Amino acid sequence: xxxxxxxxxxxxxxxxxxxxxxxxxxxxxxxxxxxxxxxxxxxxxxxxxxxxxxxxxxxxxxxxxxxxxxxxxxxxxxxxxxxxxxxxxxxxxxxxxxxxxxxxxxxxxxxxxxxxxxxxxxxxxxxxxxxxxxxxxxxxxxxxxxxxxxxxxxxxxxxxxxxxxxxxxxxxxxxxxxxxxxxxxxxxxxxxxxxxxxxxxxxxxxxxxxxxxxxxxxxxxxxxxxxxxxxxxxxxxxxxxxxxxxxxxxxxxxxxxxxxxxxxxxxxxxxxxxxxxxxxxxxxxxxxxxxxxxxxxxxxxxxxxxxxxxxxxxxxxxxxxxxxxxxxxxxxxxxxxxxxxxxxxxxxxxxxxxxxxxxxxxxxxxxxxxxxxxxxxx
Amino acid sequence: xxxxxxxxxxxxxxxxxxxxxxxxxxxxxxxxxxxxxxxxxxxxxxxxxxxxxxxxxxxxxxxxxxxxxxxxxxxxxxxxxxxxxxxxxxxxxxxxxxxxxxxxxxxxxxxxxxxxxxxxxxxxxxxxxxxxxxxxxxxxxxxxxxxxxxxxxxxxxxxxxxxxxxxxxxxxxxxxxxxxxxxxxxxxxxxxxxxxxxxxxxxxxxxxxxxxxxxxxxxxxxxxxxxxxxxxxxxxxxxxxxxxxxxxxxxxxxxxxxxxxxxxxxxxxxxxxxxxxxxxxxxxxxxxxxxxxxxxxxxxxxxxxxxxxxxxxxxxxxxxxxxxxxxxxxxxxxxxxxxxxxxxxxxxxxxxxxxxxxxxxxxxxxxxxxxxxxxxx
Numbered sequence: 001x002x003x004x005x006x007x008x009x010x011x012x013x014x015x016x017x018x019x020x021x022x023x024x025x026x027x028x029x030x031x032x033x034x035x036x037x038x039x040x041x042x043x044x045x046x047x048x049x050x051x052x053x054x055x056x057x058x059x060x061x062x063x064x065x066x067x068x069x070x071x072x073x074x075x076x077x078x079x080x081x082x083x084x085x086x087x088x089x090x091x092x093x094x095x096x097x098x099x100x101x102x103x104x105x106x107x108x109x110x111x112x113x114x115x116x117x118x119x120x121x122x123x124x125x126x127x128x129x130x131x132x133x134x135x136x137x138x139x140x141x142x143x144x145x146x147x148x149x150x151x152x153x154x155x156x157x158x159x160x161x162x163x164x165x166x167x168x169x170x171x172x173x174x175x176x177x178x179x180x181x182x183x184x185x186x187x188x189x190x191x192x193x194x195x196x197x198x199x200x201x202x203x204x205x206x207x208x209x210x211x212x213x214x215x216x217x218x219x220x221x222x223x224x225x226x227x228x229x230x231x232x233x234x235x236x237x238x239x240x241x242x243x244x245x246x247x248x249x250x251x252x253x254x255x256x257x258x259x260x261x262x263x264x265x266x267x268x269x270x271x272x273x274x275x276x277x278x279x280x281x282x283x284x285x286x287x288x289x290x291x292x293x294x295x296x297x298x299x300x301x302x303x304x305x306x307x308x309x310x311x312x313x314x315x316x317x318x319x320x321x322x323x324x325x326x327x328x329x330x331x332x333x334x335x336x337x338x339x340x341x342x343x344x345x346x347x348x349x350x351x352x353x354x355x356x357x358x359x360x361x362x363x364x365x366x367x368x369x370x371x372x373x374x375x376x377x378x
Numbered sequence: 379x380x381x382x383x384x385x386x387x388x389x390x391x392x393x394x395x396x397x398x399x400x401x402x403x404x405x406x407x408x409x410x411x412x413x414x415x416x417x418x419x420x421x422x423x424x425x426x427x428x429x430x431x432x433x434x435x436x437x438x439x440x441x442x443x444x445x446x447x448x449x450x451x452x453x454x455x456x457x458x459x460x461x462x463x464x465x466x467x468x469x470x471x472x473x474x475x476x477x478x479x480x481x482x483x484x485x486x487x488x489x490x491x492x493x494x495x496x497x498x499x500x501x502x503x504x505x506x507x508x509x510x511x512x513x514x515x516x517x518x519x520x521x522x523x524x525x526x527x528x529x530x531x532x533x534x535x536x537x538x539x540x541x542x543x544x545x546x547x548x549x550x551x552x553x554x555x556x557x558x559x560x561x562x563x564x565x566x567x568x569x570x571x572x573x574x575x576x577x578x579x580x581x582x583x584x585x586x587x588x589x590x591x592x593x594x595x596x597x598x599x600x601x602x603x604x605x606x607x608x609x610x611x612x613x614x615x616x617x618x619x620x621x622x623x624x625x626x627x628x629x630x631x632x633x634x635x636x637x638x639x640x641x642x643x644x645x646x647x648x649x650x651x652x653x654x655x656x657x658x659x660x661x662x663x664x665x666x667x668x669x670x671x672x673x674x675x676x677x678x679x680x681x682x683x684x685x686x687x688x689x690x691x692x693x694x695x696x697x698x699x700x701x702x703x704x705x706x707x708x709x710x711x712x713x714x715x716x717x718x719x720x721x722x723x724x725x726x727x728x729x730x731x732x733x734x735x736x737x738x739x740x741x742x743x744x745x746x747x748x749x750x751x752x753x754x755x
Contacts, residue, residue: 022673033677041684043694044421044505050693065544091551093727094713097693110544117545124550125720127558128421128505129691134548135512141546142519148544165487165529166442166522168515169494173468175501183504203669291581291668292399299407307418312689314506317424322417336471343502344469 001229005222009230013204017234026199031192031242032249038188039254042312044180046132048076052087052096055080056104065118065144069100074136087121097123098133110148174343185256186342187311189246190335193269194276194305195298197239201280202297204231205373209288224373232277239273240266250342259345268341268351271358272334276301278365285372305331330361382600386608390582394612400578404616408570408624415566416632419689420558423509425453429473431464432457436484442495442521446477451513464498474500475510490529552721560635563628564719565688568711570624571647572654572682575617577675579658583609583750584671587662602751610655617651618644637722646714646728649735653707656742663749682706687713707742710734 017023051069055062069075078096081087087099101119103109109116120137124130146164175182208214217227247265250256280297287293307313308322309331315323326332333354340346340354348355394400428446432439446452455473458464467473478496486493497514501507553560586592595605628634661678665671684690685699686708692700703709710731717723717731725732 022669025673025677030677034680037681037684041695041699042690044690045694046691047694089727092721092723094717115545117547120546120548122548122550123721124553124556125561125716126691127553127556127561130550130553131421131423131509131512131556132505134550135509135515137548138512138515138546141544142515145544164492164522165490165525166518167492167494168497168518170497170499170511170514172499172501172507172511175504175507178501178504178508180504183502291672294669294672295403303411303414307414313419313421314503316427317420317422317506318418339502340471346469350470 001223001225005226006230006233009222009226010233013231014234016207017200017238023200023203026196027238027242030196030199031245034188034192034195035185035246035249035253038191039181039185039250042180042184044128044132045178046074046129046136049074049098049129049133050078050096051075052079052081052090052099053077054082054084054087054099054101057102057106059107061107061110061148062102065102065141066100068140068144069137072136072140074133075140091121091123094123097126097129098137100137181254182256182343183339184312185250185254186338187309187335189243189250189269189338190272190305190309190311190331191302192242192246193239193272193334194301194331196242197235197273197276198280198283198297198301199294200235200238201232201277202284202293203290204235204281205284206288206290206293210290225370227373228281228370232281235277235280236270236273239277240269243269256342258342260341261347264348264351265338265341267348268334268337268355268358271355271362272330274362275330275358275365278362278369281369282365282372285369301331304329305335308332309335311335330358333357333361379601379604382604383608383611386600386605387611390609390612394616404574404620405623408574408620409627411570412563412566412624412628413631415562416559416628419562419566421505421509421689422556422558423506423513424450426451426475426506426510426513427455427473428452428475428477429456429458429464429467430454431459431461431476431478433481434479434483438484438487438525439479442479442518443477445517445521446514449513449517451510451517468498468500471500471502474503474506475514477514487525559632560720561716562689563632563634564625564715565712567621567625567628568650568708568715569683569686569688571617571621571650572708572711573675573679574620575613575651575654576658576661576679577672578616579610579613579655580661580665580671580675581668582613583659583662584665584668588667603747606659606747606750610659613655613658614651617654618647621647634719636719638718639724640718642724642728643715643718646711646718646732646735649732649739650707650711650714652739653735653742656739656744656746657707659746659750660742663746663752682708685709704734705738707735707738710738 017027053066053069055066066077070077075098079086079090081090081099087101090096091099099121101121103117103119106116106118118141120134122130122133172178208217222230243266247258247262251258279300283297283300284293287296305311308326308329310326311331315326315332318326337351337354340351430443430446432443447454452475456467458467461478464476464478468476476498478498480494480496483493495518497511499507499511550556583592586595600608629636657678661671661674665674685692685695685703685706687703688708692703692709695703713731714728717728
């Protein structure tokens with residue numbers, strides 16, 4: 001291996017990327033677009049959920065309860081219904097997601113037995129939103145309940161004793177505001193790395209085939225190892241630059257906390273890039289058409305990174321078999337490391353298992369990639 | 379005229395029949411993606427790994443913790459004996475939730491006072507954390523209510539004491555078990571159709587241009603409209619078949635019900651396909667090579683997917699993005715496909731979305747035909 005030839009190869013590839021608008025678009029514009037789109041568009045937080053109310057009592061108490069729904073930032077009363085049919089229509093047409101029905105004997109029961117029931121009908125088509133909405137509705141009614149107890153008096157006018165045996169004191173660690181942006185953005189870096197890395201490299205060899213320059217490349221004294229390293233070096237640098245961009249953008253634009261150390265982040269990112277670039281290169285050697293290679297590259301890197309890495313969908317909720325498969329998904333280790341680095345502030349020691357798994361993966365892929373390209377024209 | 383269109387259609391199908399890779403692409407990746415999505419895409423919260431620290435060791439504390447042990451929402455993976463162990467379990471992600479009961483818990487309860495149950499949640503996954511916290515509240519609240527009722531019944535709580543006041547009775551409609559697959563499987567059908575049909579249409583036309591056979595078609599007696607119809611009809615038919623294949627597979631494999639009217643879904647699919655075909659042709663008029671077409675597919679389809687409401691609710695997006703979603707045909711189609719699958723609603727509920735797709739479809743198709751004719755000159 002000669003450094004001169006390696007350098008020449010890298011310079012040629014860099015020039016090629018620089019002059020190809022398509023590659024530049026992917027290398028520079030894609031990370032920005034993904035970051036903005038996913039940073040703003042991907043949110044599981046619920047705000048101003050449309051609510052339909054049907055107050056069959058219309059008393060002071062029932063209005064007080066409904067006012068609490070209106071005051072909550074999670075809900076917004078968009079419709080006041082007069083009968084059940086209106087609620088059904090409203091839910092059917094998706095005009096509201098939650099319907100609150102207060103029974104005609106709400107206050108009466110509250111005064112008599114001290115217990116009353118309010119109905120919440122929720123559109124469960126979107127199960128996650130339904131789940132969260134029910135939790136918030138529970139909290140609003142719970143708040144009303146507690147206050148109602150405090151202000152209630154018995155027949156003699158003495159205040160009722162308020163008993164609430166257990167009080168849940170919850171503390172949230174690592175992501176104190178439970179903001180879904182803090183949860184999603186670290187994972188987006190993995191997504192962008194997979195996208196950029198696989199997209200750019202999957203074309204690198206197939207392009208030579210399609211343009212007919214492979215014959216030229218083969219006739220030069222450059223060795224297969226030099227071809228691989230020279231071709232991948234520019235993409236590796238682009239990947240690191242994109243990672244740095246994502247880090248800066250996430251922390252300063254979206255205010256995501258970064259509590260770990262930058263060196264570990266770049267170590268993990270380098271390992272991940274080796275794997276992604278290696279896979280892209282392998283695909284490119286095997287599939288000679290550019291479009292086929294690009295598609296295969298996406299399928300092998302982006303799909304597992306989106307679905308099986310724990311980036312948005314929690315791995316521990318998947319069926320055991322699929323959980324087993326995720327151990328084979330290299331992005332799993334990177335996403336875990338990213339989230340721990342951003343939110344938990346974990347150090348290199350805490351992340352040793354993930355980093356070692358990535359080292360093993362990178363070694364295997366690099367070995368396969370190094371053997372893949374042979375200098376012949378069949 | 380129909381004869382000439384028909385010939386182009388036949389030519390396209392022959393091309394498809396001879397292209398092994400294209401046939402593979404039509405069947406295998408969609409089914410694989412349906413499987414992966416069906417199994418992996420879930421926001422449900424069950425068996426959250428939990429560490430418990432009971433420093434009271436009384437009947438009351440054990441009773442409260444056992445309610446968590448027996449709930450299918452939580453799984454106790456570790457019983458800690460010090461605060462440091464709790465912290466380590468959360469730090470290392472061995473547990474996502476910690477329940478801590480301090481000494482004196484039962485004493486406070488027996489006196490009719492309020493005792494704290496301390497909960498620590500790993501907020502890294504904000505969604506799981508939020509839902510898990512809701513279940514902690516529910517279980518602790520239930521225990522609390524039972525304990526209060528017991529105190530009142532035994533006359534230990536004072537003459538004026540009353541237990542919990544207002545209950546919320548929740549009724550999830552359309553999907554009573556909150557099964558996440560009912561939400562994701564119909565969504566995958568829509569998403570896959572969008573990606574597949576747009577990229578197929580775009581690359582079919584760009585390929586002719588790249589290979590140089592588009593000029594041959596231009597010197598034939600075909601008129602531009604005939605050419606465009608002949609080129610799109612096959613993908614329209616493939617789109618219909620794809621929806622049937624993927625939806626059928628999803629229903630059979632994941633047991634997702636279909637409560638609505640198939641005719642309405644068919645109508646919605648036809649309108650949706652108009653947009654996808656228009657988009658495909660439009661991309662093909664802008665791009666000169668297949669590679670460019672592939673890249674622009676990506677830049678167009680990726681935002682459409684993110685903004686469609688496929689997994690992230692549109693109502694939570696900032697206003698500007700919410701306005702943009704109205705330009706996304708997938709947004710309307712997901713409402714129609716989920717409406718027919720899960721809600722079982724008809725045209726009276728779905729007409730605005732049908733109208734939206736019809737408008738977008740005609741607009742995109744019209745624009746693409748105009749541009750296509752120009753690009754032929």
